[in-house]
Amino acid sequence: MTTLYATLLTPNRFRPSTVTNRNIIAEAESDRGRLLFCAAFRRLQQKAQVFSMEPNAAVRSRLTHSFEVSQMGRYIADLIAKSLHEQALATDDECTALVTFVENSCLMHDIGNPPFGHFGEAAIATWFSEKGEEAIIEACNTGAGNIGTADPRLQSAISDFLEFDGNPQGLRVVAKLQRNSDEFGLNLTKTTIASYLKYVRASGLSVAEIKSPFTKKCGYFQTEAQIIADIWRHFSYIEPRRFPLAYIMEAADDLAYCISDLEDSIEKGLLNQVFALSELFDQWKANTKTIASHPTFAKIDQILKNAASGNLTYTDFRTALNREIVEYCAKRYIENHDQVNLGTLPSLIASDSPAGHILNLLKEYCRSKVYCHESVQRVELAGYKAIYGLLESFKCLLTCSFERFSCSLDYAQNKDNIGRKIVVEKKLLTLFPKNYIKVYNDDLKSLDRNCNDFRFREWALRAHLVTDFLAGMTDDFAMSTYRTLSGMRL
Numbered sequence: 209m210t211t212l213y214a215t216l217l218t219p220n221r222f223r224p225s226t227v228t229n230r231n232i233i234a235e236a237e238s239d240r241g242r243l244l245f246c247a248a249f250r251r252l253q254q255k256a257q258v259f260s261m262e263p264n265a266a267v268r269s270r271l272t273h274s275f276e277v278s279q280m281g282r283y284i285a286d287l288i289a290k291s292l293h294e295q296a297l298a299t300d301d302e303c304t305a306l307v308t309f310v311e312n313s314c315l316m317h318d319i320g321n322p323p324f325g326h327f328g329e330a331a332i333a334t335w336f337s338e339k340g341e342e343a344i345i346e347a348c349n350t351g352a353g354n355i356g357t358a359d360p361r362l363q364s365a366i367s368d369f370l371e372f373d374g375n376p377q378g379l380r381v382v383a384k385l386q387r388n389s390d391e392f393g394l395n396l397t398k399t400t401i402a403s404y405l406k407y408v409r410a411s412g413l414s415v416a417e418i419k420s421p422f423t424k425k426c427g428y429f430q431t432e433a434q435i436i437a438d439i440w441r442h443f444s445y446i447e448p449r450r451f452p453l454a455y456i457m458e459a460a461d462d463l464a465y466c467i468s469d470l471e472d473s474i475e476k477g478l479l480n481q482v483f484a485l486s487e488l489f490d491q492w493k494a495n496t497k498t499i500a501s502h503p504t505f506a507k508i509d510q511i512l513k514n515a516a517s518g519n520l521t522y523t524d525f526r527t528a529l530n531r532e533i534v535e536y537c538a539k540r541y542i543e544n545h546d547q548v549n550l551g552t553l554p555s556l557i558a559s560d561s562p563a564g565h566i567l568n569l570l571k572e573y574c575r576s577k578v579y580c581h582e583s584v585q586r587v588e589l590a591g592y593k594a595i596y597g598l599l600e601s602f603k604c605l606l607t608c609s610f611e612r613f614s615c616s617l618d619y620a621q622n623k624d625n626i627g628r629k630i631v632v633e634k635k636l637l638t639l640f641p642k643n644y645i646k647v648y649n650d651d652l653k654s655l656d657r658n659c660n661d662f663r664f665r666e667w668a669l670r671a672h673l674v675t676d677f678l679a680g681m682t683d684d685f686a687m688s689t690y691r692t693l694s695g696m697r698l
Contacts, residue, residue, distance in 0.1 A: 212549070213298040216452060217305050218399050220442060222383075222435070223392045233301055235397055236308035242394040243315050246386045249274075252318060254682035258469050258578065259476065260324055260587045261683050267472045270318050270325075276468060280460035280534065281314035282307055284556075287538035288456070297545075306453070312396075313403035313457040320378025322679040323686040324591030329373055331595035332675055336369035339599075340671075343606040347670075348663040361664040367412030368429040369671055375406055376429045377679050383435055384647045385676055391650045398439045403453035405436070408551075421554050422450050431651065431672060449551035459537045459556040466570040467526050473578045474522060482518050484573070485525065489516035491569055496562070505562045507532050512566070533563045594690035595678060601693040602674050604633055610666050617645065639689075640677050648673045 219225075219235040230238070243249055252271035259267055268276070289303035298306065322328035344362050345355045355362060368376070383393045383401070407427030408420045415423045428436050440448065473479045489512045499505055511532065515525040537556045547553035557564045578584065605613065612624040616633035624630055637645070651669050655662055681689065691697050 211296070211298050211302060213292065213302040213306060216399065216443070217302055217309060218397060218442065220398050221392075221395050222398075222438070223390065223395050225395070231301060232305040233308070236305040236312065236400075239312045239394075239396050239400045240308055240315070242396060243312060243319075243382070246382075246394060248319050248381045248386050248680065249315070251680065251682050252321075254684060255318075255321060255323060256325055256683055257465070258472060259584065260591055261687075262476075264476060266475055268468055270321060273464065273468065274315055274318055277317060277457075277460045277464045278311045278314040280464050280530065281310040281456055283530075283534045284456050284460060284537045284541075285310040285453075287535065288541050291538070291542045295542075309397075309399050309403055310453050310456045310460075312400045313453060314460050316378060316382060316400075316404055317406075317457055317461055318374065318378070320376070320381050320679060321374035322377070322595065323681045323683045324588060324595065325374075327588040327592045328595050328679070328686075331592045332372040332599065332678065333370060335596050335599040336366060336372070336671075339603070340366045340369055340606075343603065344664065344667055346607040347609060347667050361661045364412060364430065364661070365664040365668040365671075368431065368668060369675065371411045371426045372675060373425055374679070376411065376426055376432070377675070378404065379428050379432050379435070380672070380676065381680075383432060384650075385644060385680070387643050387646065391647070398442050399451075399453070401435075402439050402443065402451035403457060405439075405451060405454055406458055408448035408450055410436070418448050420448050420450065420551065422551075429672070431668070451551070452548045455541065455548055455553065455556045456537070462557060462567055463530060463533055463537075466567045466574075467529060469574045469578065470570055471522055471526065473574065478578060478581055478583070481522055482516075484577070485512070485515040488569060488573055489513060491573070492566065495569075496565060499560065499562050499565055502562050504532060504536050508562045508566055529566070533557070533567070536561070536563045591683065591686070594687050597690050597694060598678055598686065599674070601690075602636060602677075605636060605674060606667070606671055608633060610663055613670060640673065641680070644673055644676045644680075647676070 217232050217236070219230065219232060225238070227238075249271070252274055253269050255270040256262065257268040257270055257273040262269070285307040289298065289306050292298040292306070293300065293303050322332065341357050341362060344365055349355055379401070381393070382396055384391065386393050405427050407422050407425045409415065409418045409423040409426050410433050411426040411429050413426075443451070470479070470484065474481045474484065492509070492512050496505070496509075508529065511520075511525065511528045514520045520528070540556050540558070541548055544553050557567060559568065605616075608616070612628070612630070613633070615621040615624045616630050616637055619634055619638065621634070622630060648669050652666060655665050678686070
């Protein structure tokens with residue numbers, strides 16, 4: 209008998225693997241190896257989780273955070289797999305593979321994050337909102353008529369960048385940028401990519417256009433729309449839909465960062481552990497009357513009470529709270545299995561549950577006590593300035609014509625198509641990774657040069673080349689590159 213998960217857990221890739229006769233467990237493990245050994249994943253060790261360029265190695269980076277999320281994902285998935293097997297919804301092999309596929313999505317969940325995290329995302333989106341339209345008009349104006357800011361070609365070209373985010377950038381990383389010998393990037397299975405997709409809306413589309421609760425952010429750029437369409441077609445999704453395993457990845461991430469950010473703040477000495485946990489317990493007591501009858505309330509209440517009294521180390525507190533919420537998530541997945549499979553359940557961690565309530569308290573506590581701390585703000589502001597400043601340095605690549613940019617890619621060329629000298633553009637382009645330039649050239653080949661939107665679509669590919677370079681930088685490399693290009697130091 210074919211199970212539901214035999215359909216969801218597929219070995220199908222965009223390019224057939226050169227290794228044949230592997231079972232679904234080996235295919236999932238292959239994806240895991242591709243992720244662990246890729247450069248983009250290793251670079252997460254020098255990207256901040258909360259504290260940028262942190263000298264204390266005990267404080268989490270994006271890399272250590274990603275490992276912790278993967279462990280939480282495995283923990284939840286193990287319990288789910290046991291129940292699926294008991295209900296004959298998945299075979300032994302499928303249960304084993306499911307756990308690894310969840311781990312894969314957790315490992316890659318932050319792989320597209322730019323330096324300085326959300327501040328880096330904001331710097332990129334802000335620069336394009338302020339200067340992107342001007343750059344497009346200058347680059348695409350051939351003198352054949354004025355280009356207005358309401359031109360749909362312009363709006364389509366800039367949409368990816370006005371909503372720049374680490375989630376859609378991560379898809380670009382694994383599907384294109386981390387290429388080996390062809391255009392398929394890591395060539396991951398469609399199950400791993402579907403499990404990674406947290407949001408199901410493309411950039412440029414309004415929330416009202418998508419019938420799904422997962423449209424708060426864009427999940428993929430226009431440049432990867434065909435990849436996602438092919439994945440949904442493979443799973444017979446008529447409309448955009450969240451994939452079941454993506455629920456587990458999201459819950460694992462929420463669970464990991466909410467508890468760990470507080471621990472890192474204590475490790476750095478920004479907060480006193482006993483005082484912080486006591487404050488959290490007081491806030492918990494003041495706001496939980498409506499959920500006191502929930503089955504998990506008593507256990508979470510006791511964990512917080514013990515932590516506030518100083519009877520638990522932070523490790524004990526974290527471990528006990530993780531275990532309780534993991535068990536809740538696994539149970540909720542099984543109890544709401546039909547909704548999960550249809551992609552209609554809002555979240556594995558319900559906001560009105562004790563688990564949702566304590567995680568929200570942890571988030572709000574860190575927002576009020578940690579994220580706004582002067583030491584954090586100073587570094588994030590510097591990072592914002594660096595990313596915005598780098599885009600200013602690269603602006604000439606986005607305002608020049610397609611012909612001049614093409615000549616600049618050829619280092620042997622000293623002049624553009626109309627005889628003007630090329631100096632800065634070609635020197636800047638030597639800094640860019642060759643694989644990223646190959647991605648630009650590959651995507652360029654797919655464009656019809658006779659279409660009236662060719663220049664706009666080419667500009668979008670060029671802008672992606674710039675943001676690919678920026679997003680791939682580590683925190684310290686972004687800062688040092690900014691200083692160099694600004695003439696502050698050699």
